[in-house]
Amino acid sequence: MNSTIQAIRGMNDILPEQIPRxxxxxxxxxxxxxxxGYNEIRTPIVEQTGLFKRAIGEITDxxxxxxxxxxxxxxxxxxxxxxxxxxxxxxxxxxxxxxxQSPQRLWYSGPMFRHERPQKGRYRxxxxxxxxxxxxxxxxxxxxxLVMTADLWRRLGLSGIALELNTLGDTDARTRYxxxxxxxxxxxxxxxxxxxxxxxxxxxxxxxxxxxxAMQDMADAAPKxxxxxxxxxxTHFDTVQTRLRAHGIEYRINPRLVRGLDYxxxxxxxxxxxxxxxxxxxxxxxxxDSLIEQIGGKPAPxxxxxxxxxxxxxxxxSAGIPLPARQLDAYVVHNGDIASPYAWQLAHSLRQSGLNxxxxxxxxxxxxxxxxxxxxxxxxxxxxxxxxxxxxxxxxKPLRCASEQTKCTLNQAIILLKSRD
Ligand code: ATP
Ligand code: MG
Numbered sequence: 001m002n003s004t005i006q007a008i009r010g011m012n013d014i015l016p017e018q019i020p021r022x023x024x025x026x027x028x029x030x031x032x033x034x035x036x037g038y039n040e041i042r043t044p045i046v047e048q049t050g051l052f053k054r055a056i057g058e059i060t061d062x063x064x065x066x067x068x069x070x071x072x073x074x075x076x077x078x079x080x081x082x083x084x085x086x087x088x089x090x091x092x093x094x095x096x097x098x099x100x101q102s103p104q105r106l107w108y109s110g111p112m113f114r115h116e117r118p119q120k121g122r123y124r125x126x127x128x129x130x131x132x133x134x135x136x137x138x139x140x141x142x143x144x145x146l147v148m149t150a151d152l153w154r155r156l157g158l159s160g161i162a163l164e165l166n167t168l169g170d171t172d173a174r175t176r177y178x179x180x181x182x183x184x185x186x187x188x189x190x191x192x193x194x195x196x197x198x199x200x201x202x203x204x205x206x207x208x209x210x211x212x213x214a215m216q217d218m219a220d221a222a223p224k225x226x227x228x229x230x231x232x233x234x235t236h237f238d239t240v241q242t243r244l245r246a247h248g249i250e251y252r253i254n255p256r257l258v259r260g261l262d263y264x265x266x267x268x269x270x271x272x273x274x275x276x277x278x279x280x281x282x283x284x285x286x287x288x289d290s291l292i293e294q295i296g297g298k299p300a301p302x303x304x305x306x307x308x309x310x311x312x313x314x315x316x317x318s319a320g321i322p323l324p325a326r327q328l329d330a331y332v333v334h335n336g337d338i339a340s341p342y343a344w345q346l347a348h349s350l351r352q353s354g355l356n357x358x359x360x361x362x363x364x365x366x367x368x369x370x371x372x373x374x375x376x377x378x379x380x381x382x383x384x385x386x387x388x389x390x391x392x393x394x395x396x397k398p399l400r401c402a403s404e405q406t407k408c409t410l411n412q413a414i415i416l417l418k419s420r421d
Contacts, residue, residue: 010116010124020323021313028155029109029129036148038105038131043088045111049078055087055295057262059203066114081113085130086263086288086304087295093134094297103135103300109309121279121311131285132304134292139236142267142287142303143243149271149283149305150249156312157321161282163249164270166257167237168205169229171265171290177228178204184222191218208256211278224255236266263288267303275318276311283307329355329417330396331373334384335366342389346382346410353414357382374399380417 007013014022033040049069056062068081082088085108098104109129116122131148133141146163153161168174181204185192192200193215196207208219229237244251251269259268268286276282285305293299330350334343347359358376360369366383373381383395383405394413397405408416 008124010118010122012123012125020326021316022309024321024324025156025309025313025316026109028152032148032152032155033107033131035151036105036144038107041089041092041106041108042110043082043085043092043108045082045113046079047082047088047091049080051087051091051295052080052083055090055263055291056084057203059199060206060262062114066116068113068115083114084112085110085128085306086132086291089130089132089304090134090292090295090297090302094292094295099135099292099298099300103133105131105133107131119279121276121308121314123310127309128306129309130304130306132302134302135300136303137289137301139239139267140243142236142240145285145303145305146240146244146249146251146269147247149307150247152307153271156316158273158312158315158319160275161271161273161315163244163251164254164257164272165241165244165251166254166268167226167229167233168258168265168268168286169225169233173225173228173230173233174205174265177223177225180223180228181205181208188218191215203262205258209258219256222256226255233266240267259284259286263291263294265289269305273311273315275315279311281308282311282315326377327356328358328376328378330357330380330382331376331378331399332357332359332382332384333366333369333373334360335363335369336384336386336389338386338389339384342392343384346384346394349410350382350414350417353418355414355417382413 049067052067053063058064062083067083070079071077072079089106089108093099093104107130110127111125112128113125115124118124131145133145150163153159169177182200185196185200185204185207189197191214192207193210193212196210196215199206208222210219257268257270264286266287266289269284270281271283272280273282274280283305285303287301287303289301292302332343332347334340343359347357350357358378360372370381379398379400381397381399383397388394388407393407393409395405395407396413396416406416
């Protein structure tokens with residue numbers, strides 16, 4: 001028995017009927033990043049595994065258990081499908097010396113790969129748009145990122161996405177805090193689950209954002225990192241908040257927000273929707289001033305964030321955001337020995353004038369072809385029989401309203417088809 005081959009679990013086909021939503025989203029994204037002066041960068045989907053280990057950190061969900069890693073069959077090199085976009089973006093900026101001239105506002109978009117348990121809003125291949133500002137130490141850049149994401153929700157037509165904000169301070173603050181936190185967690189060792197016990201001395205901050213209901217009260221009552229911040233970190237955080245208030249952007253400070261990746265310092269944030277169940281975070285990021293140096297570049301501050309495209313599209317679908325109408329102007333039906341070659345020429349001329357045309361393929365009588373024309377969604381059927389071919393005319397029949405059909409020349413047809421209202 002032949003078994004059929006299926007796509008890999010958690011990796012989805014995006015079918016033609018879903019494409020209009022994706023394209024609508026992508027077109028809004030392009031206008032949005034342009035409005036803020038960000039330039040696109042495209043990096044490979046496969047990188048050396050070492051890049052992600054260094055950038056994301058060894059004791060993280062991603063590096064410990066979510067990466068698709070393999071040895072190159074030819075030379076044994078350790079490679080991984082990218083689980084996120086920041087590491088490769090920073091690698092490329094260092095490799096091509098992009099920070100030499102000026103700081104960089106960059107964005108990227110594309111598929112990411114993580115070996116997680118597939119469920120609604122959580123896939124093994126998913127798509128992100130990411131934004132990175134490299135070479136900026138000023139809290140105004142953290143604020144710019146938050147203001148621009150708030151603006152994106154408006155452009156997408158989405159409401160009800162809430163901002164959660166925190167600061168992780170600098171390395172010294174986190175070292176001081178780590179010690180206090182470990183002491184606290186040791187006192188509550190009986191309440192820690194297996195993951196938390198494993199991370200107690202390797203990545204204790206991560207225990208704070210555990211979703212395990214049994215640990216919530218204990219995590220809520222944990223000491224707060226804010227008390228370990230120095231004045232510079234507090235001022236930075238205050239400036240970000242002042243900008244947010246000036247722009248009327250509401251936020252909640254969440255002291256347990258620490259993010260899953262090791263590279264963050266100072267500002268961290270998540271935008272969360274209450275309409276997506278457990279997979280509610282649609283955007284996350286923050287400042288990562290030590291990452292560039294960690295990957296081998298000359299030290300430079302930076303911050304950035306990534307959006308989960310699938311989760312945002314789900315929100316757009318359930319909010320009923322209308323899709324742009326499909327722009328198929330005419331479906332050319334043709335029958336007859338003289339008609340068909342003429343129909344080919346005519347379809348070509350219509351396309352050259354900027355119209356979107358399907359030329360019927362596969363024969364059949366006019367009635368059967370008209371059914372196809374109707375199902376295509378085209379605004380007009382363009383009917384060509386031997387009679388039209390001989391007189392170099394064509395018949396245009398509106399398919400979406402009750403108007404009469406008209407017989408006309410090619411030029412008249414172009415004018416009529418281009419009046420798209
Ligand atoms: P989560 O806590 O949901 O696992 P994360 O902290 O691992 O998220 P990030 O690495 O910050 O996620 O990625 C940024 C965004 O990308 C997330 O907020 C989410 O919208 C999206 N995202 C992350 N992982 C997935 C996935 N497996 N499937 C779909 N979207 C995802
Ligand atoms: Mg995750």
